[in-house]
Each structure stands twice: as structure tokens, then as C-alpha cells.
Amino acid sequence: MGYSHLSTFERGQLAMLHQLGWSTRAIGRQLGRHHSTIARELRRNDWGTPYSPEASQSAYHKRRERSRPKGKWTPELAKEIEEKFAQTWSPEQISERRKMESHPGVSFKTIYRWLYQKLLVKGDLQVLRHKGKRRRPVETRGRFNVGKSIRLRPKEIKKRETFGHWELDTVVSSRGKSRACVATFAERKTRLYLAVKIPDRTAASMEKAFGITVGRFPHGTFQTATVDRGKEFACYEQLEANHHLDVYFADPYSSWQRGTNENANGLLREFFPKGTDFATISEEDL
Secondary structure (H helix, E strand, C coil): CCCCCCCHHHHHHHHHHHHCCCCHHHHHHHHCCCHHHHHHHHHHCCCCCCCCHHHHHHHHHHHHHHCCCCCCCCHHHHHHHHHHHHCCCCHHHHHHHHHHCCCCCCCHHHHHHHHHCCCCHHHCHHHCCCCCCCCCCCCCCCCCCCCEEHHHCCHHHHCCCCCCEEEEEEEECCCCCCCCEEEEEEECCCCCEEEEEECCCCHHHHHHHHHHHHCCCCCCCCCEEEECCCHHHCCHHHHHHHHCCEEEECCCCCHHHHHHHHHHHHHHHHHCCCCCCHHHCCCCCC
8 A cells, every 4th residue: 555645735634633623533634644643743843832744844844854864974984995995996896894793784785885886995997896887878879769779579589499580799909090890690509600891880781681691591501680779780671671581679788689790709819819901811811
């Protein structure tokens, strides 16, 4: 059952009925409230004068302001955490050690939040082992209205029970050096992995590479494709219409939802490390 505080209108009715001599039970029945709520309201706002709905409403707002949680952050706790950061401790280690030593609990997520809010070490992310690089960055590649979410994808695809469901991505050259990149395709059930050179990371290039790849296999080989939200997949409507398949989009910054492709891309990087200019790589080498 939901609960709501007395409103200004209800307090006005309460004042009128109370002045008429009604009991708390009778007032409660009239207002649709429990009699203890009425009794507590009268007792809480008894200042030796008749009950005033205006003064009671004002007192209610003041109590609500005071009831807001103060949070766990204190200068003493901040100093303790900053000392641990200086000793190369991670937020996870700090949080778990406090639990082991029976100190008031502080979640590692709270420590991260304080750090990002500059309540610790003035927000210097260099105290973290990954230097804050794992925090989700602001999307700067531009956006487009994506199609079907991965949450709509049939469960048998996730379980790898059937063939014909692919994960797509791109592997790029070093930034600022070359626009050439590789379109990669990974089939979930068999782990078949394909890589196709494309001149740039555009939707037109991806659409062309997809058409070339599909043309190499029998009809029905490509039933679905799971992709990220990169701009190169803005052509998803053309892919669905021209090749009769469903394209599903993974959630933002959720590479594990396309783990087959991501892991295979990591293997490709063993042969073509970051910084490789794919414009200089031949099709034979690839």
C-alpha cells in the first residue's frame, strides 16, 4: 500500500473538524486516514493554541528539509581515502579493507563518485591505476536513431543454438594517420571470422563491404547482425532491406554483448598492432 503525507487541503479539513469536537477516529474516517495519523498530526503541532493548518504545513516543510540524508562524506574520511590512494590502493581495496576492519561501510562506487565530483584529491584521476580511462567517455562521434535493441534479439541467438547470426565491427588504423580500416564479421555459433578492407569508416563503405561478404556465401547464411552504435552502421536500414536480415544494436559501451567479435578483433591485433596503417596492408596479407 502506498503512503502519502497529509496535504494542505486535508490539514484544513482536520482543523475544521477538530474545532467542531470530532474525535480522531471520526476525523480519520472522514479523511480516509488512520486515526493514529490524525492523533500524531495534532500532537506534533500542539503549541498550546488551536490547531493551525498553515503553521502545521510550514512546520512539515521544515521537517522535510531536515530529514534529507547528510551522506557519508567527511573531511576525516576523505583524508583517510586520499592516504590510501597515495599508497596506490584502488577504491575496491579501500572499500573491502574498511569492511574487514569493521569500519562504517563505504561502497567503492561511492568512492569513485566522490573522486569524479572532485571531493577527493581534487578530482585527479591519475591516482587510479587506469587513470580514469575506464569511465565512460562522452559520445563525440555523432548519433543516429538506432533500430532494434539487442534486448529484442531472440534468446536462441545468445545461446548460440543456430547458425547465421553475426557480430560486426571495424578495426581502424592509428588516428590521424590513415582513414583505412577493416570491417570484421564473426559468426556466433561457428566462430567463423572474416575481415574485409574498407577505405574509411563510413556507412557507405560498410554497406559495400557487407554486400561483398554476403555475396560469397549461400542464401540464408546471414540471418541477423549485431553491431555497436558507430556511425558506420547508420546504413542498417539498407542492410535489412537489401539482404533480408535483422540488425540489432548493442547497448552503448557494452562491448561484452558482442564478445565473439571483440575477442577475434584482439587476435587480429596480434598481427596488425595499433598504429598499423591498413592502407598499406594487402588483401593477401589480411
